[in-house]
Amino acid sequence: MVHNGQMRAWLMDSYDGVEKLRLDEVPDPQPGPGQALLQVKLAALNPADAFLAQGMYPAKPPLPHILGRDGVGEVIAVASGVENVKVGDTVGILRCDAGVEVWGTLAEKAAIPAASLTSIPQGWSLEETAGAPLVFLTAWQALTQWTDPHAPPATGSVLLVTGASGGVGVASVLLGKSMGLVVVALSRSQEKGEKLKQLGADFVFSPDMPNLRKAIAAALFPKRIDLVVDNVAGPAFNDLIAMLGYGGRISVVGRSGGSVPEFNTATLFFRRNRIGGVAVADYTPQAAQTAWKEIVGRLDGLGRRPVTDAILPFEQVKQAFGRLTEGPMGKVLVRVAP
Numbered sequence: 001m002v003h004n005g006q007m008r009a010w011l012m013d014s015y016d017g018v019e020k021l022r023l024d025e026v027p028d029p030q031p032g033p034g035q036a037l038l039q040v041k042l043a044a045l046n047p048a049d050a051f052l053a054q055g056m057y058p059a060k061p062p063l064p065h066i067l068g069r070d071g072v073g074e075v076i077a078v079a080s081g082v083e084n085v086k087v088g089d090t091v092g093i094l095r096c097d098a099g100v101e102v103w104g105t106l107a108e109k110a111a112i113p114a115a116s117l118t119s120i121p122q123g124w125s126l127e128e129t130a131g132a133p134l135v136f137l138t139a140w141q142a143l144t145q146w147t148d149p150h151a152p153p154a155t156g157s158v159l160l161v162t163g164a165s166g167g168v169g170v171a172s173v174l175l176g177k178s179m180g181l182v183v184v185a186l187s188r189s190q191e192k193g194e195k196l197k198q199l200g201a202d203f204v205f206s207p208d209m210p211n212l213r214k215a216i217a218a219a220l221f222p223k224r225i226d227l228v229v230d231n232v233a234g235p236a237f238n239d240l241i242a243m244l245g246y247g248g249r250i251s252v253v254g255r256s257g258g259s260v261p262e263f264n265t266a267t268l269f270f271r272r273n274r275i276g277g278v279a280v281a282d283y284t285p286q287a288a289q290t291a292w293k294e295i296v297g298r299l300d301g302l303g304r305r306p307v308t309d310a311i312l313p314f315e316q317v318k319q320a321f322g323r324l325t326e327g328p329m330g331k332v333l334v335r336v337a338p
């Protein structure tokens with residue numbers, strides 16, 4: 001079926017950053033075999049959108065590109081081979097190529113592989129659903145990647161989360177609590193630190209406090225840190241290694257704090273510590289569906305929901321990216337349609 005309409009979209013014409021995005025009209029995307037066309041209602045931002053727009057990301061899609069990897073929308077057309085959704089369904093999007101290699105959700109319409117669509121979890125709002133998949137799937141991989149087959153760490157293990165107020169941070173705190181872990185959260189903001197305690201973090205520290213290592217060691221004694229979900233990297237990375245217990249691991253998710261200035265591999269020797277990258281792009285559509293079901297079940301079991309920091313109008317996408325840079329408390333969303 002051919003869609004002849006026009007849609008408004010935030011177009012990326014160059015790799016000069018999100019400040020250069022342009023709101024304009026383009027022809028509707030055409031759903032290919034196995035795809036559904038969505039009328040996008042809400043889109044969510046991720047730091048990777050801004051990295052991609054600066055050419056600091058592996059994907060280099062053809063221009064003009066449309067960013068946006070997360071969102072919810074109503075199915076308005078389906079192409080051949082689509083059986084799991086139908087016209088009229090309201091659906092969420094699990095991480096796929098949308099917004100990465102092909103046009104994404106910062107647009108009134110988006111063509112999405114049906115295998116990456118999911119229904120709105122029972123009792124969840126569209127806002128809660130729109131921003132959750134990418135960061136929760138990332139956090140799930142960061143928490144479970146160290147065993148084969150992948151499984152949560154043992155109950156009572158200690159998890160430290162850096163950048164805990166952000167999208168992946170909040171997801172890691174909530175999933176960590178669902179696994180019965182002792183959760184230490186780092187946030188530069190006292191206000192966000194209080195919110196992290198309300199979400200269940202057992203201890204909250206500022207990464208900037210003097211004697212951070214001593215303070216965390218004293219709070220945890222006699223335990224030490226078993227697993228770090230690191231969203232920040234930067235100069236503090238070596239302190240994370242120093243705080244690990246025997247066999248402790250670091251799941252490297254992000255780089256909000258920049259690169260690690262100096263790293264001595266000898267720091268890994270004696271306590272057999274391990275560092276491993278996380279790549280949310282590695283999920284197959286089937287694996288993402290399985291993990292997402294588990295994530296929703298765990299959040300429902302905890303009685304918790306994904307956290308929304310702010311919802312901005314479609315016209316204010318650049319301000320929304322600005323909010324992301326400041327350090328949000330949860331997810332930054334854009335309302336594409338009322």
Ligand SMILES: NC(=O)c1ccc[n+]([C@@H]2O[C@H](COP(=O)([O-])OP(=O)(O)OC[C@H]3O[C@@H](n4cnc5c(N)ncnc54)[C@H](OP(=O)(O)O)[C@@H]3O)[C@@H](O)[C@H]2O)c1
Pocket residue numbers: 046047048134135138162163164165166167168169186187188189192231232234252253254255256257258278279280281324325326327328329330
């Ligand atoms: N590997 C993957 O597959 C994957 C998947 C998703 C995301 N990521 C990456 O993971 C990182 C976090 O993503 P996110 O969605 O959680 O981002 P986010 O929502 O923007 O949150 C990042 C958090 O890190 C802290 N932070 C930001 N800048 C900082 C700085 N310069 N120094 C110290 N702390 C800083 C802030 O917390 P406070 O203000 O509370 O300190 C902020 O809330 C990003 O780099 C993102 O690109 C990677």
